[in-house]
Amino acid sequence: MxxxxxxxxxxxxxxxxxxxxxxxxxxxxxxxxxxxxxxxxxxxxxxxxxxxxxxGEGESGRQQLVRLYNEGYHVCPPHFARVRGNEGCLFCQSFLEKKGLLPDG
Structure with a gap:
């Protein structure tokens, strides 16, 4: 061929x-x-x-959110349960303030 x-x-x-x-x-x-x-x-x-x-057993949902935030996790909907480290998150803080869980400003 x-x-x-x-x-x-x-x-x-x-x-x-x-x-x-x-x-x-x-x-x-x-x-x-x-x-x-x-x-x-x-x-x-x-x-x-x-x-x-x-x-979180025995805690209310609101108490759990504050505890999670204080332990260094995001509680805001876009990043929920992701580690946030030591830095604050404006979304989390705003979310907690809207729920009446953090004092305003």
Missing amino acids: STNLPEDTGGMLTVALAGLEGQLNEVLKETRRLRARVAALEEENQRLRAMILAA
């Missing part, structure tokens, strides 16, 4: 295919790593939610 391709095209295609296979293997490895990380984060999230719920 006769083709109009240069003779070294087959070798170039083999090299290109090997390169693509290598890249695919790297992508698959990264996908496995990310899936493991997601699973670990989901486990931690469930553990933290259970801990928060257990710590």
Whole structure:
């Protein structure tokens, strides 16, 4: 069978295919790593939610919000239960003030 391709095209295609296979293997490895990380984060999230719920038994919902905020978690709807660290959050403060849980200004 006769083709109009240069003779070294087959070798170039083999090299290109090997390169693509290598890249695919790297992508698959990264996908496995990310899936493991997601699973670990989901486990931690469930553990933290259970801990928060257990710590809040006997408290009213309002008391729980203030306690969570004081422990360094967001209580505002956009970032609820995310760690906020030591910095304040204007959204949280505004939310708590609207609920009458923090003194005004």
